[in-house]
Amino acid sequence: GAVVSQHPSWVICKSGTSVKIECRSLDFQATTMFWYRQFPKQSLMLMATSNEGSKATYEQGVEKDKFLINHASLTLSTLTVTSAHPEDSSFYICSRLLQETQYFGPGTRLLVL
């Protein structure tokens, strides 16, 4: 399966600051990557689909100005949580597509104080 890394693995920030999370496809190029959010004891919810060289496609209810996604190269997608607030605290997971199957990164735990 595909190998996906995320950085950082965890981050603590103050309310009002912005946080950038990187998702890298280490073995294959990825024109499409996905960003999920996982709340404690709950399932993964797709936030957006990241497309290399074009705008991301956001799911209904996800604020595109709050969660900025950039997919500037075939191996890197970034998610920036802008003006983070405590309610943005969560586990953010990215994935990439390989042969119609999604392979997931290890996730980034964000805690906003």
Next chain:
Amino acid sequence: AQSVSQHNHHVILSEAASLELGCNYSYGGTVNLFWYVQYPGQHLQLLLKYFSGDPLVKGIKGFEAEFIKSKFSFNLRKPSVQWSDTAEYFCAVRLTGGGNKLTFGTGTQLKVEL
């Protein structure tokens, strides 16, 4: 809207017991089906998947799942669990022709006791 249901939220088994985790989905069209596992402190890993063909799918670590179209189900099974199978298990569904969006179930936390 499409939904995925996993009926068992927490399952506790003794080693060597048999396992069956339920997964049902609501969409009536053609689907691709997945089971992922998340071991403590690790990322989601693919256990098995069904796209077409034989509805009984075998995956890694002795797991298998059966697609029953008439029941909209894709239950995960293992004849004899091990302590190392302790993890959270997620069923996921993708609509064919609906892009690559995955809809996940709420997950089942499995604890295997020695």
